[in-house]
Amino acid sequence: MTEPLLAGIHHVKIPVTDLDRSIAFYSRVFGFTVEIEFPESDGVVRGVAGRVPGLGETLLALRINPAAAEGCAGFDPVSFAVKGRADVEAWAARLDALDIAHSPVIEASIGWLLVFSDPDGLQLHLYSWAAHGIDHSDRPGYGRAVRRGAEDGRTPSRPVPGP
The missing domain is CATH 3.10.180.10 (2,3-Dihydroxybiphenyl 1,2-Dioxygenase, domain 1)
Known part of the structure; x- marks a missing residue:
């Protein structure tokens, strides 16, 4: 039996404390464009994903997670x-x-x-x-x-x- 192979990296998820500030930063620096947003059950968007020129099909995701952001x-x-x-x-x-x-x-x-x-x-x-x-x-x-x-x-x- 042949071992299965990976097909690249689907997305890179980065924890953030302030979603709007991080979207602005990654857009300004890398040309990030939001394509998907992730609203919680309360309707508040706490994460986004999108494209960065040069990353091909790999998405960049930003997700509000203050503890993870502080830890990273x-x-x-x-x-x-x-x-x-x-x-x-x-x-x-x-x-x-x-x-x-x-x-x-x-x-x-x-x-x-x-x-x-x-x-x-x-x-x-x-x-x-x-x-x-x-x-x-x-x-x-x-x-x-x-x-x-x-x-x-x-x-x-x-x-x-x-x-």
Whole structure:
């Protein structure tokens, strides 16, 4: 029997404390457009989902959940992909134009990385698919390849993206 395969990522759901503020932020930064709203039994909309240019069929969802938003502050559950260093630099310029604080361009484990936060403090990463070719595996917090033995039938994995 063949193992079933995944077909991509359906949606990324981000917890927020203020839905209108977060819709405005994700729209301004990423071009997010709301396509679906989720009203509760009291009729109040506490979540939305929609499209972001560049994410293909993957939806971005925002859901009011203050406890989860607080718990995720400072954490980076998702890294949005860009092609290369020039794209990371272009995003840095865009964030500058929007007056949004961000990290410098970082030589991360595999490629280049830019870090900034949404209104609830969730860290958002823009990470390049293009590799820089620099081995940071000896640095704390950076990824390194995991070598698997022939006995488990697996091939070596790729380094895990890190800072």
